Structures are given as C-alpha cells and as structure tokens.
Amino acid sequence: MNRAVELTDDGLFRRILAGDEEAFTLLYRRKHPAIYRFALHMTGNPAVAEDVTQEAFMTLIRDAKRFDPSRGTLGGFLFGVARNHLRKRWEQDRHSVPLPELEEDLHTLVTGNGAARNGSGANGNGTSNLAHDQVASLETVGRVRQAVATLPPGYREAVMLCDLEEMSYEEAAAALDCPVGTVRSRLHRARALLIEKLRDTPVRLRRATLASD
Amino acid sequence: MQLDCGQFEVLLPDLDRAGTRGPALREAALSHAETCGRCAARLTESESLDFALRSLAAHDAFRMAPPRVETALINRFRLEKGIVARRRLRWELSVLGAAAAMLLVLGLTFHERRLPPAEPKAQLASAAQPGATGVDATDDSAGATYDDAGEFTPLPYADDPDADGGAVVRVVLSRAALVSLGVQADAFDASDNISVDLAISQDGTPQAIRLLSPENQNEN
Numbered sequence: 001m002n003r004a005v006e007l008t009d010d011g012l013f014r015r016i017l018a019g020d021e022e023a024f025t026l027l028y029r030r031k032h033p034a035i036y037r038f039a040l041h042m043t044g045n046p047a048v049a050e051d052v053t054q055e056a057f058m059t060l061i062r063d064a065k066r067f068d069p070s071r072g073t074l075g076g077f078l079f080g081v082a083r084n085h086l087r088k089r090w091e092q093d094r095h096s097v098p099l100p101e102l103e104e105d106l107h108t109l110v111t112g113n114g115a116a117r118n119g120s121g122a123n124g125n126g127t128s129n130l131a132h133d134q135v136a137s138l139e140t141v142g143r144v145r146q147a148v149a150t151l152p153p154g155y156r157e158a159v160m161l162c163d164l165e166e167m168s169y170e171e172a173a174a175a176l177d178c179p180v181g182t183v184r185s186r187l188h189r190a191r192a193l194l195i196e197k198l199r200d201t202p203v204r205l206r207r208a209t210l211a212s213d
Numbered sequence: 214m215q216l217d218c219g220q221f222e223v224l225l226p227d228l229d230r231a232g233t234r235g236p237a238l239r240e241a242a243l244s245h246a247e248t249c250g251r252c253a254a255r256l257t258e259s260e261s262l263d264f265a266l267r268s269l270a271a272h273d274a275f276r277m278a279p280p281r282v283e284t285a286l287i288n289r290f291r292l293e294k295g296i297v298a299r300r301r302l303r304w305e306l307s308v309l310g311a312a313a314a315m316l317l318v319l320g321l322t323f324h325e326r327r328l329p330p331a332e333p334k335a336q337l338a339s340a341a342q343p344g345a346t347g348v349d350a351t352d353d354s355a356g357a358t359y360d361d362a363g364e365f366t367p368l369p370y371a372d373d374p375d376a377d378g379g380a381v382v383r384v385v386l387s388r389a390a391l392v393s394l395g396v397q398a399d400a401f402d403a404s405d406n407i408s409v410d411l412a413i414s415q416d417g418t419p420q421a422i423r424l425l426s427p428e429n430q431n432e433n
Contacts, residue, residue: 019294033277168232
C-alpha cells in the first residue's frame with residue numbers, strides 16, 4: 001500500500017481499525033474542526049461543541065465498525081454521529097439556546113487576537129482603516145451567525161453542511177440521514193429565511209462595495 | 214438556453230454550487246436576470262448571502278476544539294486498543310487451551326483403545342475353575358510369573374466358585390494359614406511365608422487358591 005492511499009480517509013480508517021494511533025491522530029486533526037464548528041453552530045455553546053466533538057470521535061474509537069464505507073464518507077459518518085449526540089443533548093437539556101458571538105468577536109479584535117487569527121497584522125498608518133474594516137466585517141459575521149443560529153435546526157444543519165462546510169447535497173444527505181431532495185429543499189428555504197433576516201443588515205451594501213472595488 | 218422566472222428561481226441557490234447543474238447554467242441565468250428586474254434582485258440577494266456565509270465560514274475556519282480534546286481521545290484510543298489487544302490475547306490463549314485439551318482427550322482415547330479390554334468376569338470364572346490358566350492378564354502385579362503358576366484349587370468352603378466378578382490377588386500367607394484353608398503345604402517349613410494367588414469373589418470371599426511355583430516365591 002503506498003503512502004498516498006494510506007493517507008486517504010479510508011486508508012486512515014483501516015489503519016485505525018488495526019490500532020494505529022498515528023492514523024487516528026491524523027484523522028482527528030483533519031476532521032475535527034468541521035465537526036466542532038458544526039456542533040458550535042448548532043448549539044452556540046463551545047463547551048457542548050467540545051463534548052460533541054469528543055463523543056463523535058469516541059464512537060470511532062469504540063465502535064468503528066459502525067461506519068460502512070459503502071454508505072457514505074467517513075466525514076459524513078462523523079457528522080451523523082455528532083448530529084445524533086446533539087439531538088440527545090437537546091432532549092436532555094432544552095435550555096440550550098444559541099448564543100450570538102458578536103460581542104466575543106469584537107472583544108477578540110480589541111485585544112488583538114483577532115488579527116493574528118485572521119492572519120493579518122494591524123500596524124502603522126493603516127491601523128485605523130484596517131480596524132474599521134475588521135469591525136465592519138465582524139459585524140457582518142456576527143449578524144450572519146445570529147441569523148443562522150435562529151434558523152430551525154433542520155434548516156441550520158443544511159446551511160452548515162452545504163454552505164459553510166461546502167458539502168455536496170449527497171454528502172449532506174448521508175450525514176443527515178435523509179434524501180437529497182430533502183436537503184435541497186431545506187437549504188432553499190433556509191436561504192430564503194436568511195435573506196429575510198439579513199435584509200436590513202449592511203451585508204448587501206458591503207457586497208456591492210466590494211464588487212465595485 | 215432560455216430560462217423563465219420559475220426555472221431561474223429553482224436554479225438560483227445552485228449557481229455556484231459544485232456537483233449541481235447550476236454552474237453549467239450560470240450564463241443562462243445571468244442572461245435571464247438581465248431581462249428581468251425581479252430575478253436580478255433575487256440574484257443580488259443570493260450572491261450577498263453567499264458572500265455573508267463565506268465570510269462567516271472564513272471567520273470560523275480557525276475555530277477548533279481545544280488540544281485537551283485530542284489528548285483525551287488519544288489516551289482513550291490507547292486504552293481501548295490495549296483492552297482489545299488483551300481480549301485478543303485471552304481469546305487466543307483460550308483457543309490454544311481448548312486445542313490442547315482436545316488433543317489430550319484424543320490421545321487418551323487412542324491410548325485406551327490400544328490397551329486390551331479388562332475382563333474380570335472371565336478371569337474369576339476361569340480362576341474359580343481348577344485347571345484354568347487365564348489369569349495372567351488380570352493383574353499387572355503378577356506379571357509374567359503367572360505363566361509359570363500352577364492351577365487354581367477351589368477352597369473347601371467356596372460357596373460360589375462360578376460367580377461373576379471378583380479378582381485375583383497375590384498374598385503372602387503362613388504355612389498354618391494355608392493349612393487352615395485346606396491346602397496341603399508339606400513342602401514348606403512352618404516358618405515359611407508362602408506367596409499364593411487367591412481368586413476372590415465379588416463379596417470378598419476367597420474362592421480358589423493357587424500356589425506360586427517355588428522360583429517365584431522370592432519375588433514377593
């Protein structure tokens with residue numbers, strides 16, 4: 001088996017089945033950010049997102065044979081497991097309310113961590129313009145995040161997987177355990193709702209400004 | 214290709230989506246939007262939403278679970294795989310043990326089949342009858358000396374010399390004891406200890422006696 005095959009998701013999965021710790025670490029590092037983001041968007045709670053991410057990979061450790069490659073991708077399987085854990089959480093704790101993170105984002109920007117996270121530095125004469133752009137961007141991001149957070153869970157899942165994680169309809173359908181047509185219709189309705197929610201935000205203006213630049 | 218408003222509406226969310234027919238029909242959709250103000254507005258809104266969602270995705274691209282999650286999972290992985298390895302070892306040892314036990318049973322069975330079958334009935338019957346010589350295979354302790362032994366003589370008080378079962382035992386008796394059993398023991402001194410074979414019935418009563426030949430006397 002050559003190295004390239006070993007490093008595919010399926011190759012790593014086979015090595016995990018054989019007890020290869022390095023393969024598990026590689027797969028975790030590759031897959032966990034998307035799972036964590038999915039859980040974070042679905043709950044708005046970083047602690048819960050952390051737990052759900054851990055549970056999804058625990059399933060892979062304890063019960064890896066539940067994954068059937070003929071039924072979908074490993075990523076889709078992990079999203080599906082994470083989604084099931086989220087649903088159990090919701091049933092256990094109905095107090096979980098998505099929290100908008102705009103204030104946290106702004107705080108991050110003020111304390112300087114945001115620039116590092118976004119891979120840009122803010123210094124010299126351009127500081128105030130850059131900061132202004134970043135605040136505007138963060139406002140946009142915060143409003144979009146809030147709008148997504150207020151979507152019904154089924155619609156939010158479709159937006160998360162198809163628009164934010166850029167999954168195909170087929171992959172999302174496998175992860176959500178529903179037909180492709182259902183994913184498509186949920187996504188279309190979700191987008192219509194988002195457009196309604198964001199109609200009064202500067203998102204469209206900003207898009208127009210960037211287009212004119 | 215010409216699109217109407219209904220087709221445009223269906224196609225709109227997929228215009229930039231890989232794996233759909235949206236990208237292939239993008240030009241036709243844009244052509245339609247140029248001629249329809251309502252659809253042009255919908256297109257702008259959809260593109261704005263795409264931009265907003267991409268901004269959110271880009272902003273969140275750096276979000277990931279804290280390192281402690283990875284540490285906990287790797288520890289758990291080691292633990293689980295260790296357990297699995299131990300289970301596998303136990304299972305392999307069990308299989309090995311079962312195979313060894315089976316081999317032992319087969320070996321014993323084969324060994325038993327190779328041994329001559331024990332026939333105590335025939336021994337006693339033949340032993341109880343004077344002149345019988347078929348006792349050589351009944352008692353390992355007698356060994357080859359039985360071939361040289363004399364005939365069994367029924368004891369005077371033998372009540373059932375033809376009884377089934379019983380055994381032949383070799384004992385050492387004094388001359389007086391032999392005489393008390395009705396055996397002529399003139400050839401022995403009074404102080405001699407004499408080896409004899411006794412055919413004993415199932416209830417333990419001696420039924421017949423056989424004096425061992427003189428050369429076998431010293432063996433016991």
